[in-house]
Amino acid sequence: MRTNEDQLVEMAIAGSISAPAFKRGPFLPDNDGLSVVRPGMFGYVYNVRVGDPAFGWQGDHVEPGASIDHDDSGIHHALHYLTCMGNKARVTSGLAAGAMGTVIGEHARILVDFEPDVHELLCVGDTIQIHAFGRGLALLDHPEVSLKKMSPTLLHAMNLETTESGKLRVPVAMELPVQVMASGAELNSEYVDQDITSGDRSFMKESGLDKLRLGDVVAIHNADHRFGRGYREGHVAIALCIHGDSVMTGHGPGILTLMTGTDDTIEWTLDPSANLALHLNIREEL
């Protein structure tokens, strides 16, 4: 795939590992109104890694790996707008200083994967610096496909092809039906993610959505994600599953926009290996 990556600016941006935080009342109402308390967001999640199932954890919005943020609003937003999926990250303070990781998601915070041997050395508050690289990336032979938060590393690992008719063909692990796309519709599509509403549990099972994995590349048909995330026939969004399921209605696994296009410019094929953990050699098999 020909790109303009030789023109991109590679810039450092840093945040620190967040501390788990709760509202004063810790309860979340689940789909039937039962109040529950679950871990998942913020901090460092030791035992859920990109490539693992998005469903089935006793958690809420589980963020795999290190969840990093910055208290300053401007820096917080710079983290969100400059960081791209697949960017390299380096621990710059604490016992794990020097360890290298990989950006695997953007939720309310930026999510960074580290090898298990680094886990015990990481501490809440440790600084992690990202080589932000990808903003402005474009496909020279597919000018009508736009890319968001896509690093050249991930782009070249996605097994993209150009079809005979000139469309971009993207392998995806799953197609998501547009009517389940929920929380996040109120935000612009450069900021964080949009959740799959998982409250209709039997629909999740019947449709196979409950097989979704963290890191899966997915396609959504009739969704326009260029400047927000809304319903529009003929538009296509290619996205990345970045966090786990939720107990709350209108919430569930979150997906982050990677590409936008239309029926005329993008098509997708189903491929179970279309997962960021495999694309970036974070894991050998799932």
Add this chain to the structure above:
Amino acid sequence: MRHNADRLVHVSVMGTIASPSLPGLPAEPYRLDADGKPFLYPTHGSIVYNVSVGDSAYGWLGDTIHPSVSIHLKDAGANQGLNVLACVGNRARVMTGLATGAVGTVTGKSGRFSEHVIVHFPRADREKMAIGDKIQIRAEGVGLELGEHPSVKLKACSPNLLERLALGTDDQGRLRVRVAAVAPSHLLGAGAGLVSDGGSLHIQTVDKDALAAAGLDGLRLGDVVAMQDFDSRYSHGYFRGAVGIGVVGQGDSPRPGYGPGLTLVMTSHDGMIAPEIDPDANLRSLLDLQA
């Protein structure tokens, strides 16, 4: 229709008329439409002199315009109290300024990024009002339940609105409710996943053909609309067979994911609400609003 209105606690909530507010420096006042084109229109808040419940929800050069008057409080907790306890159909009264004593009616709410309560006043009263005037609402409705319809949850629904909306019970035991239109789940956007005890859920209007196919392109402010396959018991989300009832609280928007906003008044996750089309199902007539 058996309900527990005689057990409800009537409590005062107050808000002040909200000023329009736009982002500060670097002074980029634009929002983006669905095609990425910047636009600058009046948006939520303030006294809107020339748009009222009963008017079209479409065609205004505005972004999610609240008809008539919007009120809020600066303190987040107090504003939450106002936004949750105020019910559609509640009486409001102006407590300060030149319009003191004028009586209005709650017609809707807005959600994330504004969180206002929208109150209808006759146009003549609006002329006398000032931004910052205090408007007090006799809040009654939170806790309202229907004896024969335990799976129908009422939210922000005043007893007087309930009496006007509900037509009785059908032969399958469902609550019959008059609605002007029915919105399919794929056109419900911003507000999904957010609270349903206050705030708004927006009909998406970027795809005009899909909007027309669903019969939603003629909506008026104040229209009662059913939401198909949406469960709003605790927040809003897709759920097959669920039915919600909302009222169009605010107008259309050029932003993706947005459009006329619905203030939820009823929801049943197991489909025990039976919407019946009635083109006159609008708050203007249901609540006898004066122009």
